[in-house]
Amino acid sequence: MKNRRTLSVLVEDHPGVLNRVVSLLRRRSFNIDSITVGHSEQPGVSRMTIVVIGQDEEVEQAGKQLYKLMEVLKVVDVTSLNCVAHELALIKVAAKSQTRSEILQIAQIYDARVVDASPTTLLIEATGPETHIDGLLNMLKAFGIRELVRTGPVAMMRGSATVGVKESARAERELAVAGNGTTPHAN
Amino acid sequence: MAATRAAVPETSPSRTSGGLTKTERPVLTGSQIVCRALEDEGVDTVFGYPGGAVIPLYDALPAAGFHHVLVRFEQWAALAAEGYARATGKPGVCLATSGPGATNLVTGLADAMLDSVPIVAITGQVIQPLIGRDAFQEVDITGITLPVTKHNYLVNRIQDLAPTFKEAFHLATSGRPGPVLIDIPKTLFLQKHEYDYPETVYRRGYQPTSVPNMRQVRLAAEAIKKARKPLIMAGHGIMLSGATDLFRTFVEKSGIPVAFTLLGLGTFPESHPLGLGLMGMHGHKHVNDALDECDLLINIGARFDDRATGQVSGFAQNAFVVHVDIDPAEIGKNVRTDVPVVGDAGEVLKLLIPEIEETRRDDWMAWIDSRRDRALDEALEERPAWPEPYTIVKSIAEATNGEAIVTTDVGQHQMWAAQHYGFNHPDRWITSGGLGTMGFGLPSAIGAKIGRPDLEVWAVIGDGGFQMSSNELATAVQENLDLNIAIINNGYLGMVRQWQDLFHAKNYSEVKIGAPNFEKLAEAYGITGITVRCDEEIRPAIDRARSIPGPVLIDFVIEPEANVWPIVPPGAANSGMLHQQRYEG
Numbered sequence: 226m227k228n229r230r231t232l233s234v235l236v237e238d239h240p241g242v243l244n245r246v247v248s249l250l251r252r253r254s255f256n257i258d259s260i261t262v263g264h265s266e267q268p269g270v271s272r273m274t275i276v277v278i279g280q281d282e283e284v285e286q287a288g289k290q291l292y293k294l295m296e297v298l299k300v301v302d303v304t305s306l307n308c309v310a311h312e313l314a315l316i317k318v319a320a321k322s323q324t325r326s327e328i329l330q331i332a333q334i335y336d337a338r339v340v341d342a343s344p345t346t347l348l349i350e351a352t353g354p355e356t357h358i359d360g361l362l363n364m365l366k367a368f369g370i371r372e373l374v375r376t377g378p379v380a381m382m383r384g385s386a387t388v389g390v391k392e393s394a395r396a397e398r399e400l401a402v403a404g405n406g407t408t409p410h411a412n
Numbered sequence: 413m414a415a416t417r418a419a420v421p422e423t424s425p426s427r428t429s430g431g432l433t434k435t436e437r438p439v440l441t442g443s444q445i446v447c448r449a450l451e452d453e454g455v456d457t458v459f460g461y462p463g464g465a466v467i468p469l470y471d472a473l474p475a476a477g478f479h480h481v482l483v484r485f486e487q488w489a490a491l492a493a494e495g496y497a498r499a500t501g502k503p504g505v506c507l508a509t510s511g512p513g514a515t516n517l518v519t520g521l522a523d524a525m526l527d528s529v530p531i532v533a534i535t536g537q538v539i540q541p542l543i544g545r546d547a548f549q550e551v552d553i554t555g556i557t558l559p560v561t562k563h564n565y566l567v568n569r570i571q572d573l574a575p576t577f578k579e580a581f582h583l584a585t586s587g588r589p590g591p592v593l594i595d596i597p598k599t600l601f602l603q604k605h606e607y608d609y610p611e612t613v614y615r616r617g618y619q620p621t622s623v624p625n626m627r628q629v630r631l632a633a634e635a636i637k638k639a640r641k642p643l644i645m646a647g648h649g650i651m652l653s654g655a656t657d658l659f660r661t662f663v664e665k666s667g668i669p670v671a672f673t674l675l676g677l678g679t680f681p682e683s684h685p686l687g688l689g690l691m692g693m694h695g696h697k698h699v700n701d702a703l704d705e706c707d708l709l710i711n712i713g714a715r716f717d718d719r720a721t722g723q724v725s726g727f728a729q730n731a732f733v734v735h736v737d738i739d740p741a742e743i744g745k746n747v748r749t750d751v752p753v754v755g756d757a758g759e760v761l762k763l764l765i766p767e768i769e770e771t772r773r774d775d776w777m778a779w780i781d782s783r784r785d786r787a788l789d790e791a792l793e794e795r796p797a798w799p800e801p802y803t804i805v806k807s808i809a810e811a812t813n814g815e816a817i818v819t820t821d822v823g824q825h826q827m828w829a830a831q832h833y834g835f836n837h838p839d840r841w842i843t844s845g846g847l848g849t850m851g852f853g854l855p856s857a858i859g860a861k862i863g864r865p866d867l868e869v870w871a872v873i874g875d876g877g878f879q880m881s882s883n884e885l886a887t888a889v890q891e892n893l894d895l896n897i898a899i900i901n902n903g904y905l906g907m908v909r910q911w912q913d914l915f916h917a918k919n920y921s922e923v924k925i926g927a928p929n930f931e932k933l934a935e936a937y938g939i940t941g942i943t944v945r946c947d948e949e950i951r952p953a954i955d956r957a958r959s960i961p962g963p964v965l966i967d968f969v970i971e972p973e974a975n976v977w978p979i980v981p982p983g984a985a986n987s988g989m990l991h992q993q994r995y996e997g
Contacts, residue, residue: 237617245558252559282744289741295563295583298617390616 229258230284230304231380233388234273235265237296245294246273255279255287259312259377270298270390274310274379298390303380310380313350314358315340319369320347328368335361346371354378437606442570442596443472445607446534449577451477452609455505457496457862459489463509464549465536468601481862481891484883486513488855490520490591491844492884494529495859498842499817499867501654503530503584504859510536511549514595515556519849521591522560526846527675528652530589532580537566537597553595562590567597570605582613587620588739589652620738624755626763631751632710632734633767639708639732641776642668645691645720648675648845649713649738655758656680656838659712662761667771669780671699673714674830675845681836683814688780692720693980694827698783700978700986703728705779712736713757716746717846726985736760787992788977795947799968801828801900804950808870808898809833811954816868817842817860821853821877823907825900827976829872840867851880854897858884861893868896868958875901875927885937888963896957897965899930902972910975914990915982930967942966 236242243262250257258276265272277284288300303310316337320328325347332339332349335357341348351361355378362370382388440448446469450458459481462470473480483489486508493504508517514535524531538547554564563583565576573596580592636642650659656679663670663686670680671691680687689696691703703709709731714720716735721727724747735742735749736757743752753760788802795803805828808816814834819842820826826843835841842860844852857871878899888895909923934941940960944953944967957964977992 241554244555248558286741286745289743293739293741295615295618 227278227280228284228304229276229278230281230302231308231310231378232273232275232277232284232288232291233301233303233380234275234291234297235299235388235390236271236273236294237298238264238269238271239296242271242296243273245296246275246291249290249294250275250277250287253287253290255283259375261377261379263379266389274377276377299388301388303382303388306382306386307384308380308382310354310378311352312355312358312378313352313376314362315372315374316349316351316362316365316370317346317372318349318365319345319371321345324368328365331361331364335364337361437608439604440607441468441472442573442601442603442605443469445570445573445605446577446596446601447472447476447478448607449574449609450505453577453581454502457481458505458507459483459492459496459859460507460534461486461489461509461513463511463513463536465510465538465598466507466513466601468598469507469534469536469596479862480507481858481887483855483887485881486516487519488851488858488881488884488887490517490531490533491523491849491852491855492859492862492887493531493533494520494524494527495819495842495856496863497524497529497531497859498856499839499860500863501839502863503532503581505532505534507534508536509549510538510553510598511551513549514553515551517593518557518560519847521557521593523844523847523849523852524591525560525562527844528589528648529591530584531591532577532584533561533591533593535593535595536601537595539599540568540597541599543597553593557593560591561593562588564593564595566595567600570600570603573600573605574607574609578610579613579615583615583618587618587622621740621754622738622756622759624736624753624760624763628751628753629760629763630767632736632753633764635708635732635734635751636666636668636710636768641706641779642666642708642710642773643702643706643731644668644670645673645703645709645711645714646670646676646679647673647712647714649736649757650676650679651713651838653713653738653757653759655756655761658758658761658765662765662768665765665770666768667773668710669702669773669777671695671703673717673720673845674843675841676714677830678835678838678841682834683836685777690830692717692986693722694831694976694978695980695986695989696831697785697978697989697991698780700980700989701783702780704730704987706731708732708734710734710736712760713738715739715742718746721747722980722986722988723984726987785978785991796971797946798971799944799947799950801825801968801970801974802832803947804898804900804968804970805829805832805872806834807950807954808872811951811958812868812870814840816840816870817857817864819843819853819857819860819869819871821873822848822850823874823877823905824902824910824974824976825872825874825906827907828900831976850877853877854881854884854888857895857897858888858891858893861895862891869894871895871897873897873899874906875899875903875930876905876925878930879925879927882933885934885939885963885965889937889939892962894961895963896954897963898954899965899967900970901927901930901967902970902974903927904972906974907976909973910979911982913973913975914979930965934965937963939963939965944968
């Protein structure tokens, strides 16, 4: 069965790294749902949050293939871990004077902010889990969505646990490999 | 080979430059840095072709301490480097200019990638201000080669040049070996910088596991203890690890018979009772039968390629599977694995051998022996009038005592050689396994001969593949290489014709291929050409070729529609293999 899995990937911050990661996933026929990249807490290390769709063993294979890239320092499948996965959406919704207050009420329900307005539109910024954004969009649909941009989720584990790399990435890497290798696969 | 060292200022006291004090570091041009780095890596041969972007680099070559082999086409430079690497176990180096020179390397890099061969490819790039502007002979070669290299670099600063070479050689040769490409803008060749070659490499994201987890090794040993009908699948990884001696100890102690993948041939002697022979699509009947019957399959250093496994759902269905591989991504990629052992083949065997007991498996060996197909041997006793491909391959093996390096192209002749040469030594079998690159045979023979001048080299090639790279005869002549070329000439693209024969109702579409008179072609290159048209001429021709120094070409004109038997039809399980119905040859 195909699932959506969220991978938190730490990579060296070099030119071309995003290209290497995306090219690898494409050529091995992994389906990318979304990908976000930005700086991490460590200088020289970027964090990617990649949402892939595939069977569990395909996603495990994707993780192992990612490890083969020199720039990839750590890959953790955070889907089943207790984590916060939020995305940001900017929504430009059609708003006439008669509908404006209703839209504002909906935005309030979803903890969304109005960041810009024009005589015919409102620009709403919303953050939260994907289902939360989906819910907001569903409510705004009737008014007419003029433009939409979503970032795809970024994810972080709850509590004190972290997905990070120490200066020597070796021990963690081997652990991850040993764990991965023991899962039997069907072809 | 010229032993002249690069022109190094007198301030440099020794060859070891790492850790030199500032005053001791020589200031070199980028071109000289490339040459010095190659020397410091112990490179003795570079296969290349000059062009605009690398003219400054070629300017430094006459003073460099390595030999440059001028090929006739860059694609064959990459494959010659591969032949060199596979014959010597050292990384092969190839060099090309920007644009078309660089793109011509791509097939060779892909070939090395799929067969895990250490290659360092150097390409020139247009001057930095022109990058990204579609300049003359500009291509994004790092972008193009992303999927066919283990790693690649576009060097942007002169101070990064030496460290990049250090890292590139480390990546190419360590872990699971593979091709690494370094793209160098012409501007950098002309700049100057202090030369300081690093002694060590540290890359956070690259820490290959070579020593396995002992718990996994013990699980493998337990599986061996329980098994009644165990079988080893031996792959290229054993060769790459340099573990053939350990492997022999393991096989003889455990008493487990060995099935070879195409690239696993030579990891253990086929003349040994436990060395069964080739498995897979054109594997021997008893080997594929053993795969079906075995209750334990120990894959050491092979990646369960589809040509070896056939349809995966029907592969070794009764077997508990142990998979030893240095690349964790290979575990479970194609075939379900019960005990994965991630590590270098040699390191794994070192730990595994003391854990197992000395065992004899007479019943199991007798069962396998009973499955041998003797039809071919019987048929060959009545030798046909024409040169029979099996006889050609066996005659080369007999004449050379099986000690020659054999390179091949891709197709029927490759399978005949794999089935019947009888490989007893490591690093003597050089063939394009994963990519199946036609034209591979001659350039890889050139690389192999240059790498191992002490060994006899035979290139066994089809008439189609030979016409792809026959221009390299000029290189062989220019280098005065003592190598022998056996063309198995059926006037067809034989393997495609065979598939059309068996699976496409004999619709021979575009497989009839004409050719020049090969004997005359050889003469045009100034070398000896011999044509063999009947069975009795085979051995005399081989003996004559061996006695003549320099390149010799033998054109064996064989029966046009001879097929390779047995064959597993595409998409079928190995158990569904087709056997020769009659002796047709």
